[in-house]
Amino acid sequence: MEERSRALITVRDLRKSFDDEEVLAGVSIEISEGDLVSVIGPSGCGKSTFLRCLNGLEILDSGTITIDGVTISRGSPEEKPSRAFMEATHELRKEVGIVFQGFNLFPHKTVLENVMLAPVVVQGARPERAEAEALHLLGKVGLEGYAHRYPVTLSGGQAQRAAIARALAMSPKVMLYDEPTSALDPELVGEVLQVMKDLDGEGMTQVIVTHEMRFAREASDYVVFMDRGEIVEVADGDEMFTAPRNERTRDFLRHLVGVLP
Numbered sequence: 001m002e003e004r005s006r007a008l009i010t011v012r013d014l015r016k017s018f019d020d021e022e023v024l025a026g027v028s029i030e031i032s033e034g035d036l037v038s039v040i041g042p043s044g045c046g047k048s049t050f051l052r053c054l055n056g057l058e059i060l061d062s063g064t065i066t067i068d069g070v071t072i073s074r075g076s077p078e079e080k081p082s083r084a085f086m087e088a089t090h091e092l093r094k095e096v097g098i099v100f101q102g103f104n105l106f107p108h109k110t111v112l113e114n115v116m117l118a119p120v121v122v123q124g125a126r127p128e129r130a131e132a133e134a135l136h137l138l139g140k141v142g143l144e145g146y147a148h149r150y151p152v153t154l155s156g157g158q159a160q161r162a163a164i165a166r167a168l169a170m171s172p173k174v175m176l177y178d179e180p181t182s183a184l185d186p187e188l189v190g191e192v193l194q195v196m197k198d199l200d201g202e203g204m205t206q207v208i209v210t211h212e213m214r215f216a217r218e219a220s221d222y223v224v225f226m227d228r229g230e231i232v233e234v235a236d237g238d239e240m241f242t243a244p245r246n247e248r249t250r251d252f253l254r255h256l257v258g259v260l261p
Contacts, residue, residue, distance in 0.1 A: 005034060007032055007033075008032060008033040008034075008035075008068055008174065008205050009030065009065075009066070010065075010066040011027055011029050011063070011064070011065050012028050012063055012064040013026045013063040013064070014026070014028070014053060014063035014065065015060065015061045015062045016060055017061055017077070023229050025046075025228065025230050026063075026229075026230065027229070027231055028231070029224065029231055031207065033203075033205055034205055035205055035221045035222070036219060037207045037220060037222060038215070038220040038224070039207060039209045039226060040223060040226070041225055045229065046226055046228075046230075048178050048209060051098065051176045051177075051178050054174075054176060055093055055176060056092045056096075059074075059089070060072070061074065061076070062075055068095050068173045070088055095174060096175075097172035097176065098178065099160070099163050099164055099175070099180050100163075100178050101178060101180065103162070103163045104163065106151070107152060109150075110148050110150055111138065111143065111148070111149055111150075111154070111162050112131065112134055112147035115137060115138065115165050115166045118166065118169055119133065119169050130169070134165070134169060135147060137169055138162070140165070140168070140195075141161040141162070141164055141195050142161060142191070143161055156183060156185060156188050157189070157191045160181070160192045161191065161192060164195055173205065174205045174206070175204055176207050176208075177196070177207070177209065179211065181212060193212065196219070197219055217237035217238070217241045218237060220236075221236070222234055222237070223236070225240065225252065227249075227252065232249055233246045233248075241253065
């Protein structure tokens with residue numbers, strides 16, 4: 001792979017368990033500024049938990065996460081998170097936007113109000129400034145004419161693009177996506193993936209958990225294959241999907257129709 005710019009995300013020996021089941025078993029990775037990274041792997045392998053730890057929605061059991069100079073670290077599950085740890089987690093969340101399978105838009109607010117809400121409430125932005133920025137972001141995701149509609153009137157693809165605009169409104173350094181197209185009808189998937197490609201062109205650092213293998217191969221700077229709570233292989237799209245090095249990767253891809261013979 002070609003030489004990368006500075007590491008924006010550094011993860012070292014990240015571990016997380018639920019009810020004594022280890023979901024993340026020592027994950028370590030560096031992701032450079034401006035990279036678009038697709039994370040693939042079987043269901044239940046820890047992909048979503050990895051994302052949720054990156055933005056502090058899940059408190060790591062142990063390990064270290066650094067994003068743009070903000071570090072959270074924990075020695076063991078028995079180590080009670082300190083005040084400094086929780087303050088760093090709060091700072092981390094400011095740096096990271098996340099988009100889920102479900103759109104989670106407030107149904108009683110218009111699309112514009114949904115996008116404006118966090119900057120006004122969390123950042124204390126002036127409403128007129130937040131509105132101008134929200135309208136700009138809606139234009140960026142192709143929803144210029146939908147600002148005053150309510151979520152119930154949107155297609156799935158439109159709602160997901162509105163959710164992306166809402167995440168972008170907090171000016172994150174990193175965007176995370178957890179299966180953002182899995183709840184969409186096939187004909188709507190492309191419009192959401194195009195937004196990610198456009199953001200990549202603008203230099204946004206993005207980490208995408210996805211089952212869209214064509215997108216992962218064609219759009220990613222590199223692809224991460226996870227299995228059983230571990231990062232098994234990291235490679236560019238062509239290598240990952242034509243000549244994966246690890247047998248576990250090959251076995252996973254063989255079970256996907258049309259990926260490996």
